[in-house]
Amino acid sequence: MENLTSLWHSTGIYNFTAGQAFMMLVGFLLLFLAIKKGFEPLLLLPIGFGAILSNIPVAGIAEEGGILHFLYYGIKLGIFPLLIFMGVGAMTDFGPMLANPKTLLLGAAAQVGIFASLIGALALNVIPGLEFSLKDAAAIGIIGGADGPTAIYVASKLAPDLLGAIAVAAYSYMALVPLIQPPIMRALTTEAERKIEMKQLRHVSKVEKIIFPLTLLLLSILLLPSATPLVGMFAFGNLMNACGVVDRLSQTAQNELINIVTIFLGLAVGSKLSAEAFLQVKTLGILALGAVAFAIGTASGVMMAKLMNRFSDTPINPLIGAAGVSAVPMAARVANKIGLESNPHNFLLMHAMGPNVAGVIGSAVAAGVLLSLIK
Amino acid sequence: MENLTSLWHSTGIYNFTAGQAFMMLVGFLLLFLAIKKGFEPLLLLPIGFGAILSNIPVAGIAEEGGILHFLYYGIKLGIFPLLIFMGVGAMTDFGPMLANPKTLLLGAAAQVGIFASLIGALALNVIPGLEFSLKDAAAIGIIGGADGPTAIYVASKLAPDLLGAIAVAAYSYMALVPLIQPPIMRALTTEAERKIEMKQLRHVSKVEKIIFPLTLLLLSILLLPSATPLVGMFAFGNLMNACGVVDRLSQTAQNELINIVTIFLGLAVGSKLSAEAFLQVKTLGILALGAVAFAIGTASGVMMAKLMNRFSDTPINPLIGAAGVSAVPMAARVANKIGLESNPHNFLLMHAMGPNVAGVIGSAVAAGVLLSLIK
Amino acid sequence: MENLTSLWHSTGIYNFTAGQAFMMLVGFLLLFLAIKKGFEPLLLLPIGFGAILSNIPVAGIAEEGGILHFLYYGIKLGIFPLLIFMGVGAMTDFGPMLANPKTLLLGAAAQVGIFASLIGALALNVIPGLEFSLKDAAAIGIIGGADGPTAIYVASKLAPDLLGAIAVAAYSYMALVPLIQPPIMRALTTEAERKIEMKQLRHVSKVEKIIFPLTLLLLSILLLPSATPLVGMFAFGNLMNACGVVDRLSQTAQNELINIVTIFLGLAVGSKLSAEAFLQVKTLGILALGAVAFAIGTASGVMMAKLMNRFSDTPINPLIGAAGVSAVPMAARVANKIGLESNPHNFLLMHAMGPNVAGVIGSAVAAGVLLSLIK
């Protein structure tokens, strides 16, 4: 009898709080988006599941002694996002960017989204009940970088409490790129601009691909050491792949190792989706600002391309400017698709991969600025 | 000269204790069983080797500063068994169970073995020199769950000192299922019962397989949160596999990740096979009770099937009840084999997979009860 | 304005010390050797990159809170080298050695290089500014073992400050084996000796290959427990491969797991290439002694083979004695190549694999002696 009462008192039904129930629904929603809608499933599925597990009453899976608590150390210590960045580096081909380096400027322009939403977050402080510190605002702004590991790395350093919402927003909007970007791209370009054909990319030699990650790292060391954890691990992964002499390490970095870390990272991010942290008006602000960041980043990239066309005789199709937000390779595919609608013989995919990977570098640089200037 | 004496004093021969020598023999015995007899080699080989390594005098491989000491943290913190459970979840196909859900009750009945041996352990306290606390008894009982990671998880929480013996017993009896179960199955069934043919299983849709792990988790959250670490990681692995959108994660979870963790877990379990912990009369009790648990679980499963046949018009071949103990997929194969002896046209394998995987759920639920009620 | 000054003060250019710049050059040199010259790229590439990352001013990647700092725990606790040794064990085929066990003595003789350079290190103390303790000397000597994980394991225990230089020297000289060994081999042998054909190796049964790692471990337990962490993990890997019943574990140990650990170990070793630790006259001493160790080891192996030919009627080609230094499989290939120059029908490769893997055992034993006798 006593046992039965004690059992009843240990059930989830008895112990549920409204907040936990809500967050569990959010977790199921993320699973639905991942599985049924195909929204960045590699991340949103573990995040969603982590959200469910961490909001189970009594079980304490995300508390001291629970597995999600231990996995979270991988984020807290900055290890997981850097290992993912290494794997992404090993997967990245800088060939298209090296063939047309000025597209790097498109990747620079798209980072306006980061700083605009940072300002936006500070502006939202006028709303009563919203209080974003400079650190909070910077962590929110980085959503505009459209790069998952960068966002998680910066958020874990500057605003760990907002990490769950920021990661969810970052990955969700990356999945929504095919919906967010096209209207902006169409509004800012003329039919003639969208028809612009770009000249075929030159062949990039293996030596250039080997030297590039080292060049990138060196520049980052000289100018912005605070970006070197991110840039360095990315360049390391890229060098392992480009050099061709450590293929077994490169393969492991871009397959098993990144898969293992993705599972752990996703679950650990999910463990930050607690009711107290997520069910706040702040979260609405984060979601709204994230969308703004993506939109402004897209627009800046497109406008930068149009600006560059004024000063250059080899024209750039401004659609590929939108790919500067990163969201690799989704944004490049979107540019290609919109381009094909206007000119069915114009394949922009490879041209868009240049600004696309430049956007990854751009947001890592922006992350370095934020980490270095905000104390 | 001094060096030579000092060297002699640092040899294993000089420092061996009888207990260490015995435990090393136990380690070699486990290697023999794993390699020559094929007893669950994936676990018993690392466990056996871990036993040898941890009983080497002077070297201190399982002591503070030694590698097995560090690996043991993976068990102590509950991480390794849960990661293995995730991988097992990713490997499990719930199709046969979903096609005939009432076979879940067979998986429930077989858990009687857990509680019967728990009572048995308490009863053994009448023997002088044996002192099993309620925690000890519960950890011993879980051997009857016939599921390795569940047994290790529960033992690491309730009775870490008995972990080595419990893990060895659990995996050994799982390997011995083809010897333990058949006589019991034959004794409790008539030839006519063993001849019963079951109707072909319906096709189970992909959606059902996706929804099931979530349903299972939800029920566990509502009724028995203490089981959710186990059930949750299992359901997570299963969902990754069933949903089809994160195949690279699912493949890694059921291959490289589970392999790595298995190596570490096995060695770490072996490190608990020290003379002080293992060479006790308790160990004999554990081995005896483990056999009893398997036997009672088998019998309960068979009897439950016979009981269900009284109230149902779609008959169940009672042999598949024996598969309810888990020991996936060995127990299901045994049911199939005994069935074929009586009726060479009756393939029970798929029918037995239902209670077989139900037994995994059943023992995770029983583990939750034990972890929740025993303080 | 303030921001700009603060940014300028946070650049690498502003903060660089001469030592960091030098060490970064050393890092780039290692990358060059790894990529362009093919010097042990699996290790020297991560080590070189780790050296660059850890010498970035301001970033603190190798300091408390940085990723390389955390990865270094894997070395400090002795885990990474032992896991690599396990993987190497799983990759090693002891067949050729078991077919001709007396070649083990060649692997013993080559360890003279270890102790000779230990003495050499102590002798260098006469040079003002050089102060090698017995621990330092032993850690330097182990370079002569020509085995990466053994050198790193011993150095991490005895002289962690010298770890970077020792690891770099060990892997560099292993890569230089095709240049260091041939002149010594030619100088110490006559044309007639180099022409010696060896009789074909007998077939070695699977059972022998299963029993061997256990025999090796047992001997190590009885005589030299201090070597059992190394020998034990090596034997464990070898047994997993030889026994044939845990192929999935063996495959993971010799592929994904060793790759992951190699990446981490290399980066972590690189993090010990700091200016303070590396830019010392000591480093010159280490580099010089390492070359001496390889040369003496090679010579001892060859001379031992010649000595054995005096007492035996089945002749040994003394070239295979040089393979006793380990440096698997490079040294065996060198022996084969030099042999072919004198006798184009004489394939020594398989014969040289015997002393080659014996050299791994020999240096693990020597490591055990050093760890046991030096307090």
Place this chain on the structure above:
Amino acid sequence: MTELMSSGIELMFAGMSIVFLFLTMLVIVINVMSGLIQRYLPDEEPVSSISIPVAQNTATDTSYIAAITAAVHQYRSTH
């Protein structure tokens, strides 16, 4: 001893009751779930819908943000 044994027996009855209760409820829930799925989501539809590319799901983007927004508001209003 007898106290220990009686806790054990109590534990056994509680435990087996919960195991059966849990798995019986799971049987019921699976039957309901399978019935609903077979009726409303027969096999053709889901398999194909899962593999359609993301770009086609134009309907869900706004509903997604709306759902989170609603959840937050509802939580706020009840706390």
Place this chain on the structure above:
Amino acid sequence: MTELMSSGIELMFAGMSIVFLFLTMLVIVINVMSGLIQRYLPDEEPVSSISIPVAQNTATDTSYIAAITAAVHQYRSTH
């Protein structure tokens, strides 16, 4: 509030300046690098040189030790 906002705006200008400075310099450096490589290391050479076996690199062994030796001496002499 206004102070916070002014730090934000300052951060925005500093940040975008650095992002553009960094990526512009990267464009320049890549152009220089590619030019040098295409001139001095055209594609045939490096690809094959990377795959040649180690045993042929007879020239580099001594230069390698010499390089480290030189580095150490230079460091010593400046500290």
Place this chain on the structure above:
Amino acid sequence: MTELMSSGIELMFAGMSIVFLFLTMLVIVINVMSGLIQRYLPDEEPVSSISIPVAQNTATDTSYIAAITAAVHQYRSTH
């Protein structure tokens, strides 16, 4: 210095002795082992016995438990 050097030399002799002792014993043990295996377990048998399915090993189950039981008793009786 001289003391350090003499420990080093002592270490060298001790070390090389043990290395040779160890590997010489390993040679002997391997020869014995290989001889025994080639005589009593020639190659056909073990290869096939390893791959036979578990279900056939009817003989070993009881001997296995008996062995552990015996080990425990022997330990108990000597402590």
